[in-house]
Amino acid sequence: MTTHNLPLTETITPADQAEVADAVRDAYRAGTPVYPIGGGTSLDYGARPTEPGVGLSLAKLNRVIDHAAQDMTITLEAGVTMAELAERLAAERQRLPIDVQLVRLATVGGVVATNSSGPRRYAHGTIRDYLIGVSAVDGRGTAFSGGGRVVKNAAGYNLCRLMAGSLGTLGVITQVTLMVRPMPETSALVICEVPDFDSAERLLARLVHTQTLPVAVELLAGPAWQEGPVMGPMLESSTARLLVGFEGGEAEVEWMVGQLRNEWRDLGVASPLIVLAAELGLMWDWLTGFSAGLQINVLPGATVGLIETLLRLDPGASIQAHAGNGVILVQLSSSEMPPTISSAVANAGGKMVVLSCPDGAAVIRAIKDRFDPKGVLNRGRTA
């Protein structure tokens, strides 16, 4: 577990929700920060906390409470790893269709807190779309829950949505209930080289009207993507690579691959590379494992234009775009961010991961004050 960037005075490992509540209550009384820690894979997410405080490891909250396979739901404690969750579900030919890095370390609670997602969010969304129940301990040490165990629930405010992506600033997540999905029969990736950014936009715009149903639309550029599994090095003449993923029944996927080839042929893409099921695990891992310093979100139609600008500002940068969603992940070529990037993002109508947002900032502040009045939880993690 890497906790190097947190100013921890000590780390405690409570055994259950009651002990989590005790720990937070102590911190509340003392006015010291608490830093919840899951698998430690995203501790550098957002701003860096500086005030010394107590690390609160959820490692012992690692029980699967109930896998109601026939109901397609699973209830588990926050410290269960994503790998264990995947194994449990796979035994029933089910899965949570969210791409997450470092699944042997990453915990369910951490994934919810960061609202992690990856390439397949184009079809499957983020974990927010699967969270149907949540329990947490707020900054006073009071446990609360939202949602329930049914897949459709309109009772009360949607605390699940509120907690997903809240970066542990409203509560220490202790237990979740997730809706799960059946494992698809098969999957495939169709990949082409993109000579320039105009072609990239042309291909993406055409994909809006494709007859197929992609689960992922990935645009890759920069040195980090030169070498990868299965595909061989990127062509000298290429500016980027476009990867389109499919999942479903055998006949369906086979038809979609053929159909996309036809659609691309009309746009001058001669012989795309097709990667089939056997090698796909490796490919998804590779696409999910990109380490980016910056996440930018724009409308999908602004993706290519902004990538072009970003590469002009930092020609050595590497970029992965979940292009169908307008999510751009950037690995800068140096640790210094070119100051012009923020204005480029703003011009494109986009947002960066850490942002001082004029929209709703007052309400966000007000919610946080009410859940965590003394700023005990993850102090400094967000603005």
Added chain:
Amino acid sequence: MHSPLVKELRKRLGHQNVISAPSELAAYDCDAFTVERRPPDAVVLPGSTRQVAQVVAVCRQHGAPVIARGAGTGLVGGCLPVRGGVVVMLTRISRIIEIDLRNRMAVVEAGVPNIKLARALAGTGYHYAPDPASEGASTIGGNVATNAGGPHTLKYGVTVNHVLGVEVVLGDGSIVRLGPVEDPAELDLIGLLVGSEGTLGIVTRVWVRLTPDPQDYRAMRAIFDTVDDATETVSRIIAAGIIPAAMELMDRGILAAVEEAFHFGFPPDAGAVLVIEVDGPTAGLEKQQQRIVEFCRNSGAKEVLQAATAHERELLWKCRKLAVGAVGRLSPSYFIQDGVVPRTRLPHILRRIAEIGQKHRVRIVNVAHAGDGNVHPILLFDERDRQQVDRALAAGRELLEECIRCGGSVTAEHGIGVEKIEFMNRLFAPEDLEAMNRIRQAFDPTGWLNPGKVLPVT
């Protein structure tokens, strides 16, 4: 009465856009939940977000509740002015601003009816997925307020999964814009606003996600002897990893109503009917359909009808879509309940609903979004007979309690409103409700937005 309030509102909105005559206010004394009524002090018809903001600010100054209202099709009294105040009609704010296919979204004002958006999107290859039963009248703003669902939520999700951005007037009269880029990188305020029933803000504009039209459909209708056989089929389909676009169940009671009204030719001893539809690329549908038909037969279906043409598909869906209306032939009044249980508890809850009906001497017929475990028992009564009304209300309460006992919830897609507020204490612990109250205070510290709804008074 707030006559200085009415005067002030008229000054801002123009005389014709403020209704205050008691005879006219009576039309706004309830929504589709008709059991409880109270007229508002005034009704306003703003024409823009700015005017909505002005109304909210004026009401705040005068200490008057503000109740947002769309088409008034809500079934739980969400638009009922329980403490009087001003009803804000959003039906004049009803432009489709933009259909933006490149970004797979549409920008619409809150008062746009679902049907208007559906028509505007026809032929584009895209649609807006939520399809509440009231889609002929209900508005997108109303969908957002209640987190509306419909038959197709099993595969496509509910409203919250289809809202990319909102423009919202907060309780202090300020206008805030959230989205439409994905991932707010902060708290998901959109996710909170959707389903908040007008208590956190008044949404005036919505950026909705568009969903590609399926290339093809396969619709089936299976007739079973018993509800258990039908729910068994649903379980087998799900266990096989098939997620149909819809799986609608109708029980004996509702079938009788449909038959009486429209003569579809259901056998008189039919215990349950499932309408199942799969959609997607044609290439994958044949196999899914074959397997579903097989599951139906293995679970004892006595007849499985497969729509071969678009026309046949329409006919097949017709019996489901006409079902609720057909109830009108059986009874002078009825109300539609909304409960949800883990899907495997469907046979149990439907059995219990029948027992509860007998106990209270109330006729109850059922439609259900079976794939979601979402039941819509329809309770029949005569509004003119107070005893019948009371018995129906008691039966409704008891069946919702049973949903809670099964690990479910008292509403899947209608909301809490006033009708279900008494259940909040049973569904949630005091700490949970406190968390929700904090959210409400953060959004609306003075509490003038739709007071008396969603959360019980603490």
